Amino acid sequence: MSEQREYMARLREENNLFAVNNGRKKRACAKTYGCQQNENDTERVCGMLEECGFDFTDDEADADLVVYNTCAVRENAEQKVFGRLGILKHMKEARPDMTIALCGCMVQQEHIAERIKKTYSHVDLIFGTNALYKMPKLLYEATHKKGMTIDIEKSDGVIAEDIPTKRESKNQAWVSVMYGCNNFCTYCIVPYVRGRERSRLPEDILREVKSLAADGCTEISLLGQNVNSYGKDLKNGIDFADLLRMVNEVDGVRRVRFMTSHPKDLSDRLIDAIRDCSKVCPQLHLPFQAGSNEVLKRMNRGYTKEQYLEKIRRVKEKVPNIFLSSDVIVGFPTETKEQFEETLDVLRKVEFDRIFSFIYSKREGTPAAKLDFVLSEEEIHENFSRLLEVQNEISKRKNDAYVGRVEEVLVEGESAKDSDVLAGRCPGSQIVNFKGGRELIGKYVNVKITEAMTWSLNGILVD
Numbered sequence: 262m263s264e265q266r267e268y269m270a271r272l273r274e275e276n277n278l279f280a281v282n283n284g285r286k287k288r289a290c291a292k293t294y295g296c297q298q299n300e301n302d303t304e305r306v307c308g309m310l311e312e313c314g315f316d317f318t319d320d321e322a323d324a325d326l327v328v329y330n331t332c333a334v335r336e337n338a339e340q341k342v343f344g345r346l347g348i349l350k351h352m353k354e355a356r357p358d359m360t361i362a363l364c365g366c367m368v369q370q371e372h373i374a375e376r377i378k379k380t381y382s383h384v385d386l387i388f389g390t391n392a393l394y395k396m397p398k399l400l401y402e403a404t405h406k407k408g409m410t411i412d413i414e415k416s417d418g419v420i421a422e423d424i425p426t427k428r429e430s431k432n433q434a435w436v437s438v439m440y441g442c443n444n445f446c447t448y449c450i451v452p453y454v455r456g457r458e459r460s461r462l463p464e465d466i467l468r469e470v471k472s473l474a475a476d477g478c479t480e481i482s483l484l485g486q487n488v489n490s491y492g493k494d495l496k497n498g499i500d501f502a503d504l505l506r507m508v509n510e511v512d513g514v515r516r517v518r519f520m521t522s523h524p525k526d527l528s529d530r531l532i533d534a535i536r537d538c539s540k541v542c543p544q545l546h547l548p549f550q551a552g553s554n555e556v557l558k559r560m561n562r563g564y565t566k567e568q569y570l571e572k573i574r575r576v577k578e579k580v581p582n583i584f585l586s587s588d589v590i591v592g593f594p595t596e597t598k599e600q601f602e603e604t605l606d607v608l609r610k611v612e613f614d615r616i617f618s619f620i621y622s623k624r625e626g627t628p629a630a631k632l633d634f635v636l637s638e639e640e641i642h643e644n645f646s647r648l649l650e651v652q653n654e655i656s657k658r659k660n661d662a663y664v665g666r667v668e669e670v671l672v673e674g675e676s677a678k679d680s681d682v683l684a685g686r687c688p689g690s691q692i693v694n695f696k697g698g699r700e701l702i703g704k705y706v707n708v709k710i711t712e713a714m715t716w717s718l719n720g721i722l723v724d
């Protein structure tokens with residue numbers, strides 16, 4: 262990072278000069294197309310850009326620098342970025358001084374980087390997930406030479422600490438505890454674009470959490486592709502359950518959340534930590550992906566339907582009020598109609614509060630990309646609709662049970678721009694909408710739940 266700090270200083274000097282000559286600072290527009298990890302990375306990109314002397318804007322049309330932090334997990338995430346690049350091409354024709362940068366998971370793939378090099382020559386800079394911390398140096402290069410600057414080197418296992426971070430929210434923060442994934446589920450691109458699992462040292466994580474708490478942040482969400490593997494590479498005997506207990510002790514923190522857990526190594530130690538730690542929210546996101554054992558095997562998930570249901574049983578037994586959510590993939594290539602019924606069976610047996618469902622998307626370079634489909638596209642869409650139907654009924658029923666209760670809600674913001682309705686979350690993470698003034702944002706309030714919808718609750722503020 263010391264080399265990067267030099268480049269940040271150089272860019273800051275240049276940008277100061279720009280500000281003197283133009284009566285305004287240069288403006289950067291940074292957008293995220295991926296998951297929470299990517300959001301957290303964008304906060305780092307913005308932190309570094311702030312050090313480089315940039316102001317920020319949400320509108321590309323006002324920006325001197327556009328940075329898209331991209332995702333590769335499904336094809337539509339990539340299509341969106343290609344669509345935006347088309348629009349940026351026209352903007353750049355009118356304003357050739359504009360700088361365009363792409364980073365993140367999608368561009369970490371060689372075939373994508375090649376495609377951009379060939380057909381999107383208006384892009385100035387491409388850097389992958391491994392090069393994130395090198396952004397200042399790369400941006401300096403990109404703005405001082407002709408042609409495209411590219412750094413998509415494979416993981417060198419480095420964890421850069423102390424990257425400046427510009428957080429979206431003052432009250433809630435994401436804290437990455439580990440990077441990468443070793444699981445190689447056969448449908449998934451993440452292990453290829455994020456490299457192998459590597460854990461941050463507990464002392465570095467705690468330092469970050471304490472400094473957030475000192476700045477008034479009360480809700481911490483610990484992030485990793487598979488937090489249950491946390492610490493395996495550190496050899497200091499500390500696992501994720503230990504880490505949760507340590508974060509639970511930090512003064513000023515009121516709520517701790519975490520994601521994602523992998524079912525194959527969800528331990529009793531972790532369930533006990535959720536139960537014992539007063540600040541750890543009663544919430545678990547435990548993706549099961551599919552209900553059929555045959556499909557789970559082909560996905561290389563490492564557990565059976567029965568083992569999954571047994572883990573859920575233990576979780577419910579120890580933390581009875583737990584908010585459960587999951588990810589589900591519909592239409593994995595070899596999945597048959599009968600096998601899909603097993604997925605519905607898991608939904609009915611577990612009764613998740615919420616699920617995130619996805620239609621399988623073929624990812625180049627993954628083992629599943631070579632498999633043949635059993636069902637037609639139409640049949641897969643039919644299954645997807647059925648899945649939503651089954652889950653919506655369950656989510657609504659589970660929400661109905663909240664009507665009449667008083668819940669502690671952390672107010673996150675206005676539920677829509679300039680409305681007098683606020684939105685916040687219960688400890689379990691249900692979304693609650695209620696009338697109130699903006700001064701309540703960031704505060705904990707009590708809300709009496711008056712009405713249940715499928716994806717949220719409505720309520721009124723009580724003393």
Ligand code: SAH
Pocket residue numbers: 334335442448449450451485486487521522523548550588589590619620621622623624
């Ligand atoms: N590490 C996390 C999440 C990774 S990506 C985990 O394993 O739970 C988030 C979700 O995207 C996955 O859980 C999966 O449901 C979905 N997903 C990943 N690859 C996909 C693909 N090729 N097509 C459709 N959905 C996919």
Ligand code: SF4
Pocket residue numbers: 442443444445446449450451452486487523
């Ligand atoms: Fe992808 Fe599986 Fe790793 Fe999750 S655990 S990121 S689904 S390979």
Ligand code: F3S
Pocket residue numbers: 294295296297298299331332333334366367450451454455
């Ligand atoms: Fe996240 Fe998408 Fe990368 S889900 S890890 S941004 S591929």
